[in-house]
Amino acid sequence: MKHFKITTENSRLSARDIADNFDDIHPPLDGAQAIVEAGRCLYCYDAPCINACPTRIDIPKFIHQIRSGNLDGSAQTILSANIMGGACARACPTEVLCEEVCVVHHTEGAPVKIGELQRHAVDHLMAKGGAHPFVRAPLSGCKLAVVGAGPAGLSFAHRAAMLGHDVVVYEAKPKPGGLNEYGLAAYKMANDFAQTEVEFLLDIGGISIEHGKVLGDNLSLDDLRTNYDAVFISAGLGSARGLGVDGENLAGVRGALEFIEDVRVAKDKSSVPVGDNVVVIGGGNTAIDAAVQAKCLGARNVTLAYRRGPDAMTATQWERDLATANG
């Protein structure tokens, strides 16, 4: 569990401290660590971890490929099921998905580190460069439109391009990536990984992205229907829900997603203003992301206010532990 530098009674954090706080929260496994960790897997026949993975990655297969030194094959196994396997390895709450049901939990007290192994294999393939690992089918002549360049839209675009279709993705924001670029705590997606992953994905060819396009504003569904063979809408969740209470629009009151985006887009994190005393309203992972990042930026006191008890919070235990371990 990472312990961040925090503001003390006598001094706020320096710009260097803040930059350190936003370093990668999970240092990657090295080659030897990955082999040892892969060796803990029992390669279950009816692997419960596969069913717990929302994208049904063949987890025992990719772990076995790591164990046998076939990192390229391992990455191919992961990316065949989920082209954004690199981002998911960093951001998925694996502790309540694949790792929660890992049988090694019961025999050794801790699950196989599936997320870290997944990252090890995918990072290897991306760092290696060279030809894109998937090839396009012969061109179909179909043109598809995608609204939204977030994880769903880009995954769809990649699979459609593989099948030989040409795809145009329309995105409102200046950068592609959606949630991965704008909506996750910066220490979960460090070193501009969201953009690295998008560039990797676009390497397949046949996908173009147009920015500054907002459905219902300068982009019409009727036009898309007329000009394309099919339209896939993956516009995302948009902004956070307001509380509808007095004072909601006062200075210093921000939606959690806006605040997280401010931190993500800031090259110098110390330029993001944060007060001494911060209250975050909510009990989910996004609330924890906002609360922990406020602390990382130098807030002295951060309070999480939630209308129900701890048992009803949707934030995972790992996220709660991260928050409490850092004051």
Ligand code: SF4
């Ligand atoms: S449940 Fe655990 S031990 Fe079994 S295949 Fe999945 S990762 Fe390996």
